[in-house]
Amino acid sequence: MSLAVVKPKQPEQTEPAKVVALQMKPKRDFKRTARRLGVYLASNLLPPLVCATLLLLLWQIVFGRAGATLPSPVQVWKEAQDLIVDPFFVNGPQDIGLGLRVWTSLQRVAIGFGLAAFVGILVGATVGQSIWAMRGLDPIFQILRTVPPLAWLPISLAAFRDSSPSAIFVIFITSIWPILINTAVGVRNIPQDYRNVAEVLRLNTFEFFWKIMLPSAAPYIFTGLRIGIGLAWLAIVAAEMLTGGVGIGFFIWDAWNSSRLPDIVVALFYIGIVGFVLDRIVGALGSLASRGTSAN
Amino acid sequence: MSGYLKLDHINKTFRRGAAETEVLRDINLTIDKGEIVSIIGHSGCGKSTLLNLIAGLTSVTAGAVLLEEREVNAPGPERAVVFQNHSLLPWLTVYDNVALAVNKVFGSTKSRSERRDWIMHNLDLVQMSHARDKRPSEISGGMKQRVGIARALAIEPKILLLDEPFGALDALTRAHLQDSVMQIHASLKNTMIMITHDVDEAVLLSDRIVMMTNGPSATIGEVLDVRLERPRKRLDLVADRDYIAAREAVLKFLYERHRFVEAA
Numbered sequence A: 001m002s003l004a005v006v007k008p009k010q011p012e013q014t015e016p017a018k019v020v021a022l023q024m025k026p027k028r029d030f031k032r033t034a035r036r037l038g039v040y041l042a043s044n045l046l047p048p049l050v051c052a053t054l055l056l057l058l059w060q061i062v063f064g065r066a067g068a069t070l071p072s073p074v075q076v077w078k079e080a081q082d083l084i085v086d087p088f089f090v091n092g093p094q095d096i097g098l099g100l101r102v103w104t105s106l107q108r109v110a111i112g113f114g115l116a117a118f119v120g121i122l123v124g125a126t127v128g129q130s131i132w133a134m135r136g137l138d139p140i141f142q143i144l145r146t147v148p149p150l151a152w153l154p155i156s157l158a159a160f161r162d163s164s165p166s167a168i169f170v171i172f173i174t175s176i177w178p179i180l181i182n183t184a185v186g187v188r189n190i191p192q193d194y195r196n197v198a199e200v201l202r203l204n205t206f207e208f209f210w211k212i213m214l215p216s217a218a219p220y221i222f223t224g225l226r227i228g229i230g231l232a233w234l235a236i237v238a239a240e241m242l243t244g245g246v247g248i249g250f251f252i253w254d255a256w257n258s259s260r261l262p263d264i265v266v267a268l269f270y271i272g273i274v275g276f277v278l279d280r281i282v283g284a285l286g287s288l289a290s291r292g293t294s295a296n
Numbered sequence B: 001m002s003g004y005l006k007l008d009h010i011n012k013t014f015r016r017g018a019a020e021t022e023v024l025r026d027i028n029l030t031i032d033k034g035e036i037v038s039i040i041g042h043s044g045c046g047k048s049t050l051l052n053l054i055a056g057l058t059s060v061t062a063g064a065v066l067l068e069e070r071e072v073n074a075p076g077p078e079r080a081v082v083f084q085n086h087s088l089l090p091w092l093t094v095y096d097n098v099a100l101a102v103n104k105v106f107g108s109t110k111s112r113s114e115r116r117d118w119i120m121h122n123l124d125l126v127q128m129s130h131a132r133d134k135r136p137s138e139i140s141g142g143m144k145q146r147v148g149i150a151r152a153l154a155i156e157p158k159i160l161l162l163d164e165p166f167g168a169l170d171a172l173t174r175a176h177l178q179d180s181v182m183q184i185h186a187s188l189k190n191t192m193i194m195i196t197h198d199v200d201e202a203v204l205l206s207d208r209i210v211m212m213t214n215g216p217s218a219t220i221g222e223v224l225d226v227r228l229e230r231p232r233k234r235l236d237l238v239a240d241r242d243y244i245a246a247r248e249a250v251l252k253f254l255y256e257r258h259r260f261v262e263a264a
Helices: A031-063 A073-077 A081-086 A098-129 A131-145 A149-160 A165-186 A192-200 A207-245 A248-257 A261-289 B047-054 B093-104 B112-125 B141-153 B171-188 B199-205 B243-259
Strands: B007-017 B019-031 B037-040 B063-069 B080-081 B160-163 B193-198 B209-214 B218-223
Touching: A031 A073, A073 A081, A073 A261, A081 A261, A081 B019, A098 A131, A098 A165, A098 A207, A098 A248, A098 A261, A131 B093, A149 A165, A149 A207, A165 A207, A165 B171, A192 A207, A192 B080, A207 A248, A207 A261, A248 A261, B007 B047, B019 B047, B019 B218, B037 B047, B037 B199, B047 B160, B047 B193, B080 B141, B093 B112, B093 B141, B112 B141, B141 B160, B141 B171, B171 B199, B199 B243, B209 B243, B218 B243
Parallel strands: B037 B193, B037 B209, B080 B160, B160 B193
Antiparallel strands: B007 B019, B007 B063, B209 B218
16 A cells, blocks of 8 residues: 655745635525514604604693693694695695695795705805815804894895795705805815825816815715705795795795684694605715715 | 936925924935835934925925926826825725826826726736725725725826835735835836835835935935845845845934934
8 A cells, every 4th residue: 555645735936916805695585684674664663653642642632622722633633634635636726735835835945955055065165175265254154144044034025026036045045054164164174185186186176176075075065955954944934924925834824814723733744744854865865975985 | 317306405394483394404316217216214204295395295495306307396197196095085986096097197198998998907907906896995905005006007107106105004915015016116117206114115125215314304314225136025035135234224224323312
């Protein structure tokens, strides 16, 4: 019997090590995913539902008795059922569903907030680029920022002599400040490294704005936009209460004048839900747009 | 040879209000085409300032930086910088980071497909083409630095400036990248200036080592020629007499004659 001598393998000519990417396993267990979804829903959806039910119950107990000043949930459901069930009915020029009214208000918000976002980001970026502009303008912005939305209304009514552009202007002037200030801060905080890269590549102002400034300041900008959309929604309801028209704000004022308290309650829910959805939409856009920006 | 890059009597003084600090004094250096020059010195001696001056990111107080006998005083793509902390844009993928540079510099001279091939070629050069669609946050520190080098190489600079490119990496990764740099230099013959505080790295990679005295008012203390054959192999050099001598010379300069006096 001969013994086979196993020679250790000679290392071949040393080559530079190759960098190999790890493969991720795309395998997914359906059952487990379903269970996880169930757990997620139960832990995130159940608590608010329970709390909402309890609050409704409390509300019913407090205002359900005879002689209460405000309507109870049951009363709201009975008297304003048409508004709750069908948001989009049209029975006449002033008798339309709340969904349609909200839609009118949203159109105004879209114009006013869109303008505010456009102007706010451009001016904010310019101000953020210059130390002196920042020092000079920041105090002024901080003061204007605190002026309540409705305080602008008389001035804008005087300037535009029409209710619809006035309402849009109020939205614009209310929501522009957080956008502007946050953009300026975001631009000031662009890391010097990114500026160096831009300088070495000799990016022009336009390229720098699109390729470095906007993505780098995106988290700040979207924080501003998110505060801005909240303020815009706040402003439109207030402005419409005074200017009239078809919006949700005027509906509340109108309902108050004709003592339809249950309608007001329903309108409040509409406003709250729409405001919540707007906030979440801008928030989601923000996390989509600034994905990867903070992680380094 | 008249020199490819010339640093001519450079002074750099930083002013803040009434206070003035002279960081660099009377720097004279001539670098030939295809050379790798390391600049070594204790921290705070103005190495990085010197590199920024060559890059044009800061301006000289007196003297001039001449590239091919023309004065440079603003940053530009003919002097690409590999930054210490890679400086990749985190919202762009590896490919897009290189593409940003390539599209800017070759946007008018190369066609779309040529540019794409060129980007991939440069990622191949640093062995990073496999991660082209990854974002910087998804790759390791060494990989980021590779991409940073690819981005700098891709704009075909006349001079590649490396600012402590491997300072933040662990020793093994650093060795890999040093090998990569030597390979790239062997095939492209490009001119490189590298800031380092690692004596072995300086001796291994460079043709000349520029040793800086301590700041303030730092200047060039000594310039050491490293006469080692290329290609250099890390393992063969360990016992090489010239290597040891060069290493000793740098160490003596740094720790005997110009010891770091302040607490770092």
